[in-house]
Amino acid sequence: MSITVNGLDELKKLAGSDLGTGEWTEITQERINTFADATGDHQWIHVDPERAGAGPFGAPIAHGYLTLSLFIPLFTELLDVQGVATKVNYGLNKVRFPAPVTVGSRIRLAGKLGAVEDVPGGVQIAVDGTIEIEGGTKPAAVLQSLSRFYA
Numbered sequence: 001m002s003i004t005v006n007g008l009d010e011l012k013k014l015a016g017s018d019l020g021t022g023e024w025t026e027i028t029q030e031r032i033n034t035f036a037d038a039t040g041d042h043q044w045i046h047v048d049p050e051r052a053g054a055g056p057f058g059a060p061i062a063h064g065y066l067t068l069s070l071f072i073p074l075f076t077e078l079l080d081v082q083g084v085a086t087k088v089n090y091g092l093n094k095v096r097f098p099a100p101v102t103v104g105s106r107i108r109l110a111g112k113l114g115a116v117e118d119v120p121g122g123v124q125i126a127v128d129g130t131i132e133i134e135g136g137t138k139p140a141a142v143l144q145s146l147s148r149f150y151a
Contacts, residue, residue, distance in 0.1 A: 002076070002077055002078055002079060002080045003017075003019060003020075003079050004079075004082060005079070005080070005081055005082070005083075005135070006082050006083040006149065007082075007083035008083075008084065008122060008123050008149060008150075008151055009040055010083075011081055011123060011125070011149060012096065012116045012123060013073065013102070013118040014112070014113050015110070015113060015115060016112075016113065016114065016128075017113050018111075018112050019079055019107055019110075019111040019112060019113055019123070019127070020078060020110070020111070021075050021109065021110040021111075021132070022075075022077035022078055022110075023077060023106070023108060024108050024134055025070065025073075025106060025107055025108065026072065026101060026104065026105070026106050026125045027062050027066075027067075027101050027102075027104070027106070027107060028103065028104070029049065029060060029103045030049070031062075031066070031097075032046050032047065032060060032062050032063070032066065032103060034051045034053040034074075035062075035063055035065075035069070036063070036102040037068040039063070039064060045057070045060065046061060046062070046063055047059055047060065048060070049146050050069065051125060052091070053132070055138070057100050057102055058102070059102040059103050059104070060102065060103045061101060061102050061103070062065050062098040062100070062101040062103070062105075062121060062140075063093075064141070067107065067131055067140050067141050068095060068100055068128040068141055068143070069142065070131070070140075071109065071129060071131070071145060072075040072089065073105070073130065074107075074108065074129075075089040075107035075109060075111060075129070076105075076139055078109060078111050079111070079113070081084065081149055083151060084122070084149045084150060084151060085150050086122075086148075086149070086150040087117075087147065087149055087150075088147065088149075089146075089147055089151070090124060090146040090147055090148045090149045091148065092143055092144065092145055093126070093144040093145075094142075094143060094144050095141060095142070096141065096142045096143070097140065097141050098138040098139055098141075098142065099118070099133060099136055099137075099138035099139060099140055099143065100138070100140075101133060101140045102149070105133050105136075105149070106132065106133070106134040107132060107133055107140055108129050108131070108132050108134070109129055109130070109131055109132075110128045110129070110132055111127050111128065111130075112127070112128045112129075113126075113127055114126040114128055114144070119148060120151055121150045121151060122148055122149050122150035123148070123149055124146055124147070124148045125146070125147050125148075125149070126144055126146055127144065127145045127146075127147070128143075128144050129142070129143050129144070129145060130142050144147045
């Protein structure tokens with residue numbers, strides 16, 4: 001269930017808050033193939049189920065950047081910022097991919113809102129995110145994302 005805030009002042013009050021976890025999302029071979037087509041990264045470990053099945057992970061794995069690209073839709077399950085004119089991804093401070101996401105796995109985001117700082121015309125937030133793998137001992141990704149919200 002997402003937390004909803006209305007405007008920058010309410011967003012500022014959430015600094016340091018645990019945002020909880022979102023719903024599980026399945027990573028399908030179709031999603032992996034579509035990402036491979038969009039990026040031109042057709043490495044066999046991602047798109048050749050037979051070869052990948054005999055490879056080091058026993059199945060095709062999602063591209064790390066596919067997992068990372070899902071941060072925003074997963075994040076919108078945690079925090080809904082209303083009453084702003086524009087929302088912009090500003091960048092990342094760090095990203096690590098501790099464990100591969102095999103096809104058929106389900107992932108979700110656990111997030112914590114860190115700093116909320118004023119920037120000209122709005123605020124910048126830092127979100128510490130962990131993309132978890134259902135039943136996994138290590139996360140798929142650990143990251144700090146920066147976003148800006150403008151009035």
